[in-house]
Amino acid sequence: MSESGMKNISSDPTCEEIFTVLSEYIDGELSKELCEAIEAHNGNCPPCQAFVETYTKTIELVRTQPAEPLPSAVKDELSAALKRCQDALDQTR
Amino acid sequence: MEGNDAMLAKLQDNELVTRAQQGRHDAFEELVSRYAGRLYSMGRRMCGNDDDAKDMLQETFMAAFKGIDGFRAEAKFSVWLFQIAKHACMRMRRKSTFAPRETLSLEELVPNEEELKTLSVADWRRTPIDKLLNKELQGALDEAIQVLPPDHRMVLLLRDVEGFSAEETGQIVGASISAVKSRLHRARLFTRKHLHHFYQDQGSSHV
Numbered sequence: 624m625s626e627s628g629m630k631n632i633s634s635d636p637t638c639e640e641i642f643t644v645l646s647e648y649i650d651g652e653l654s655k656e657l658c659e660a661i662e663a664h665n666g667n668c669p670p671c672q673a674f675v676e677t678y679t680k681t682i683e684l685v686r687t688q689p690a691e692p693l694p695s696a697v698k699d700e701l702s703a704a705l706k707r708c709q710d711a712l713d714q715t716r
Numbered sequence: 717m718e719g720n721d722a723m724l725a726k727l728q729d730n731e732l733v734t735r736a737q738q739g740r741h742d743a744f745e746e747l748v749s750r751y752a753g754r755l756y757s758m759g760r761r762m763c764g765n766d767d768d769a770k771d772m773l774q775e776t777f778m779a780a781f782k783g784i785d786g787f788r789a790e791a792k793f794s795v796w797l798f799q800i801a802k803h804a805c806m807r808m809r810r811k812s813t814f815a816p817r818e819t820l821s822l823e824e825l826v827p828n829e830e831e832l833k834t835l836s837v838a839d840w841r842r843t844p845i846d847k848l849l850n851k852e853l854q855g856a857l858d859e860a861i862q863v864l865p866p867d868h869r870m871v872l873l874l875r876d877v878e879g880f881s882a883e884e885t886g887q888i889v890g891a892s893i894s895a896v897k898s899r900l901h902r903a904r905l906f907t908r909k910h911l912h913h914f915y916q917d918q919g920s921s922h923v
Contacts, residue, residue: 642826646901674827677915681908684857685876691760693753697770701752704774708781709741 634660638671645678721746729793736784744784748777751794755801758873761861762805775804795880798888802870809866820868825905853914860910864903871896872903 632640634656641661647653648661665672724732724746735743755776759769779800787796861869867889874885875896886896 639826642905643822643901646897646904670827677912678904678908680915681911682876682904684853684911685861685872685904685907688757688857688877690753691757693756694766697756697766697773698752700770701748701774701777705745705748705777705781708778712781 632657632660636660636664638664638668641665641671642674645675648675649679649682730789733784733787733793734789737787744781747780747793747797751797752777754878755797758798758801758878759805759808761858761873762866762870763808764862768808772801772804772808775807776801779804792884795884795887798874798878798880802888805866805870820865820902820906822902822905825902825909853911856911856914857907860907863910864906867891868899868903868906871899872907875900876904 632644636657641648641664644653644657644661648658653661665675720742724735724743727735727743727746729747729750732743732747736747752773756769756773759772760766763769763772776797780797783800787793861872864872870889871885871891874880874888875882880888882893882896882900885891885900886893889896891899
């Protein structure tokens with residue numbers, strides 16, 4: 624698959640075809656018919672079902688990355704840098 | 717009576733931008749407090765170290781401060797800000813000696829017939845995400861993200877961590893929507909493959 628376009632899949636998709644559109648499937652970007660075709664395939668194909676489960680779990684893990692607080696030293700340095708910027712701008716006004 | 721900070725905290729980004737364009741430094745500071753943590757986290761993952769992330773953060777906000785008058789109200793402030801951050805990240809990367817992967821081929825990321833035979837639905841799928849995300853898995857996840865090619869890593873972070881749409885992500889990284897989708901898919905496949913053994917271990921430990 625090139626960067627220029629996602630591959631189309633048939634109404635009775637193969638395992639390989641499903642792998643190429645998983646991202647769009649998870650993001651809800653495929654038609655209802657294609658989603659149903661993928662789910663029908665997965666119902667009879669435990670490896671694909673497992674692959675979709677691990678792929679989905681991976682996305683969940685990435686999405687639930689804990690937010691790191693901004694270290695106070697970084698915050699202080701940023702504030703000082705912006706203050707210098709603001710003062711320089713105010714002097715020119 | 718409501719304090720100034722509390723009042724500013726209730727405003728939408730673009731309302732704060734309008735005030736900042738009128739010379740209200742406190743409005744810009746509210747925007748900084750909204751986005752500094754998110755940008756620093758992304759910077760750490762993109763630059764690979766705390767010092768470059770700190771420099772990227774300062775460079776981004778100083779550029780945003782100087783350029784705020786040129787911001788157009790029809791644009792989305794967060795997209796504009798992350799565009800600036802993306803350019804700052806690229807400059808930091810050129811100075812870095814860290815060498816992530818350059819490309820991702822689909823062939824190496826999708827399972828071959830041999831791997832397909834070993835795949836089964838493991839019990840971990842029913843495990844809540846907060847129970848699953850232990851220190852070992854977090855380390856493996858951080859490592860996977862870190863070794864992604866930079867253009868794929870940026871797309872993964874913008875889409876799946878920051879929650880930007882494919883269109884907004886395309887605007888930030890300067891790529892078409894189809895290119896964004898392709899990079900996102902490969903980045904997710906790569907990350908899944910990197911965690912594959914963990915999933916298998918989790919499954920077998922429940923058997």
